[in-house]
Every structure is written in C-alpha cells, then in structure tokens.
Amino acid sequence: MDKELLLQCKINDRNAQRKVYEKMAGKLYAVCKRYLKNDEDIEEVLADSFYKIFTKFNQLQNHDIFESWAKKITVNECLQKLRSMKALNVSLDEEFLESADSPTDSISFEKDILKLLNFLPEGCRAIFNLFAIEGYPHKEIAAMLSISEGTSKSQLNFARKKLQELLVNQNI
Known part of the structure; x- marks a missing residue:
C-alpha cells in the first residue's frame, strides 16, 4: 500500500480513505466471506471494519503492516458478529x-x-x-x-x- 496514501488517511483525507477502501474492499470482503454466510452480515461487518480502520488509524505505528493490521481488524469484527449472533457455539449440531x-x-x-x-x-x-x-x-x-x-x-x-x-x- 502506498505510504503517502496511508499518511493522507492518517489526517482523515476522505479521498485517500476512498482509495484505500477501493483497494482493500475486495480482500476484506473475502475475509468476511470465510466467516459469515449472509451477504447482509458480510456488508455490515465490512462497513464496521472500515469504520474501525479509519477511526483507529492513528494507532498504526508501522505503515508497512497496514494490510495485515486491516485484515486482523476484519477477522476480529467477524468473530464479534458471530458472538453477537450467538452462533459461535462450537458444539456439533x-x-x-x-x-x-x-x-x-x-x-x-x-x-x-x-x-x-x-x-x-x-x-x-x-x-x-x-x-x-x-x-x-x-x-x-x-x-x-x-x-x-x-x-x-x-x-x-x-x-x-x-x-x-x-x-x-x-x-x-
């Protein structure tokens, strides 16, 4: 990911955020799809993930790990969604x-x-x-x-x- 683009995101530049969204949405959608079945849930988690990514951007110290950091946020959001749906029951049904x-x-x-x-x-x-x-x-x-x-x-x-x-x- 372009460091200049990420620096612009850090100062809440909406155009930069849009570009990052366009570059990352497909990858993060695929992550969500591995955890969730329902398209509405996937879209909700994806939106929540990007919200968290952009609001917590200042916590990212090393821009070289942006993609893995964003992916980790998305995985955590998926798990949180599963918990909220009370579907994370690991017993067999x-x-x-x-x-x-x-x-x-x-x-x-x-x-x-x-x-x-x-x-x-x-x-x-x-x-x-x-x-x-x-x-x-x-x-x-x-x-x-x-x-x-x-x-x-x-x-x-x-x-x-x-x-x-x-x-x-x-x-x-």
Missing part, C-alpha cells in the same frame, strides 16, 4: 450433520473450499479459518474465542474430516 452429508450445490473446483466451509457449523468454520487460513496457533484461538485449546483442536479436526467427506462426496 444434529441438523448440520444431517444436511452436510448431501450438499445440494454444484461445486466448481475454484470455489470448493469457500462453498464447503459454508457446510460447517459457525464455530467450526471460525476455528478452521483462524488456524488453517489466518495461521493463528490453538492457544491464541482459544483465547480469542474463550474456549480451551483442546476444544479448538477437536473442532479443527472435525472441520478437516467433514471437509474431506464433502470433497469425496462431490468427487473433487
């Missing part, structure tokens, strides 16, 4: 287990993982994203979600097994 065995969507290879992640329960999907995609260790995931490390590990294991089953069932 029987309705999911029944429906996950026969997904009805036709899945193309390029969209497999994202689509398949939608068949995981919210808590499992969040843990899978945090560990496998974002790269957080189980200890940090446990702290972020107020669960034990063992729960994080078992939910990740469940997510992996379920994703493998879904891949086999779809002949991917």
Whole structure:
C-alpha cells in the first residue's frame, strides 16, 4: 500500500480513505466471506471494519503492516458478529450433520473450499479459518474465542474430516 496514501488517511483525507477502501474492499470482503454466510452480515461487518480502520488509524505505528493490521481488524469484527449472533457455539449440531452429508450445490473446483466451509457449523468454520487460513496457533484461538485449546483442536479436526467427506462426496 502506498505510504503517502496511508499518511493522507492518517489526517482523515476522505479521498485517500476512498482509495484505500477501493483497494482493500475486495480482500476484506473475502475475509468476511470465510466467516459469515449472509451477504447482509458480510456488508455490515465490512462497513464496521472500515469504520474501525479509519477511526483507529492513528494507532498504526508501522505503515508497512497496514494490510495485515486491516485484515486482523476484519477477522476480529467477524468473530464479534458471530458472538453477537450467538452462533459461535462450537458444539456439533444434529441438523448440520444431517444436511452436510448431501450438499445440494454444484461445486466448481475454484470455489470448493469457500462453498464447503459454508457446510460447517459457525464455530467450526471460525476455528478452521483462524488456524488453517489466518495461521493463528490453538492457544491464541482459544483465547480469542474463550474456549480451551483442546476444544479448538477437536473442532479443527472435525472441520478437516467433514471437509474431506464433502470433497469425496462431490468427487473433487
């Protein structure tokens, strides 16, 4: 990201903020999509993320890490949204287990993982994203979600097994 553009954001230059939004919206939307299913929730979290990014911009000391800082804010906003929806229940739900065995969507290879992640329960999907995609260790995931490390590990294991089953069932 252009340092001059980021410096302009720091002084609340609306044109600079618009340019940063245009450059980052797609990437941050993709982050939201990995955690949330509903487009309205995704749009809400994306807007909240950009609000927080621009209002907390002065806290960013090193502009070289802007993109990862913005991504972390977005992940935290997604997790907060999941908590507010009370969907971050990491126990397995029987309705999911029944429906996950026969997904009805036709899945193309390029969209497999994202689509398949939608068949995981919210808590499992969040843990899978945090560990496998974002790269957080189980200890940090446990702290972020107020669960034990063992729960994080078992939910990740469940997510992996379920994703493998879904891949086999779809002949991917």
